[in-house]
Amino acid sequence: MTKYDKIFKSQKTSQESLSPEEAVAAIAVVTAIADSSIEDVDAESLAGILWEFEVFEEYSEDETTEIVDRLIGIVEDEGLGPLFNAAKASLSDELVLDGFAAGVIVLLDEEELTISNQKQPYLKKLQEALELEDEEAEEIIKEVIAAFQEAEDEEYADDEDETIAVESYNQQAYKSPLGNFTVPIPVDSHQGGKIQSQEGVVGFSDDFGTLLRIDYYPLPPDQIEEIESVGQEEYFQSILVDKYVPQAIFANIPDAKVEFTEYLEDTLEGAYYVLVNMPKGSTISKQENNGTAIRLDAYRGLLTFISGEFLYIVSSQRSFFNGETPGSFEEEAENIKDNILEFVETIEFT
Structure with a gap:
């Protein structure tokens, strides 16, 4: 027995x-x-x-x-x-x-x-x-x-970031600690809007899958020289595709993959855009019947450009709910890019 x-x-x-x-x-x-x-x-x-x-x-x-x-x-x-x-x-x-x-x-x-x-x-x-x-x-x-x-x-x-519920933030706009930009808060307190910030980055999210993020870096003289040497398109590609995406996305989501890239010569005096496919990589999760939480599939669009003395990477996420089927990569890339550009238009750079 x-x-x-x-x-x-x-x-x-x-x-x-x-x-x-x-x-x-x-x-x-x-x-x-x-x-x-x-x-x-x-x-x-x-x-x-x-x-x-x-x-x-x-x-x-x-x-x-x-x-x-x-x-x-x-x-x-x-x-x-x-x-x-x-x-x-x-x-x-x-x-x-x-x-x-x-x-x-x-x-x-x-x-x-x-x-x-x-x-x-x-x-x-x-x-x-x-x-x-x-x-x-x-x-x-x-x-x-x-x-x-x-x-x-x-x-x-959450321990690393400062997370603030929108209703607890006493201003209608977020101002960078370095004073390089101000942006109206794009999420609503009634939808669980949150502001997460730490040095060099601020993200806006809510309970419905919205994620808008601004990463910003002061440009030192040697980087400006590199841009002049290799050209803006090659420089942006190396920053976004070769450095940022592998470190910020691939390291956390091994199956993620860059599906679309585009240099926008006439946008923001030159910008570089990528679309990343992130299986099970959304910031939003769904609850399985056994009680476990599984992250949704998502696409992340990222746009890098220079304004003043700063390099910016602005990104937006699109999560797929309840078996929602995405369109072609080109269609999704265009829609997310338009969403990012609309958001960038609201940013006041100083």
């Missing part, structure tokens, strides 16, 4: 009825108690984890906590095996993967982003009990780890 037979080989089933959503929560509760005790389970923390799942989007945090408390009560009265059997019987086919994901999240070491060797035997037993193939289980584990990694990355980025 193995350690987990009392859970996965129990012949008893709880008389308490469970909804499919409660069945997902029950697997999380069983997993949390399997190698510890009921007293060690923090119902509020466990409910907080579950509340991130799409299946609980209709529930408040308090309601989710009440569900967890009720499930813990069933374990106290009847044991882990009866609760697991009730959960398995109540779990709809669509939510089996969510149930496994709930177990994975409970077992995951959030600092190391791994599941320890000590917890692997339980996870394997859970997989077998839910009748999942190895490939299905491995994919869920990868998605859960990726979601935690993404959350860490976003938290780190």
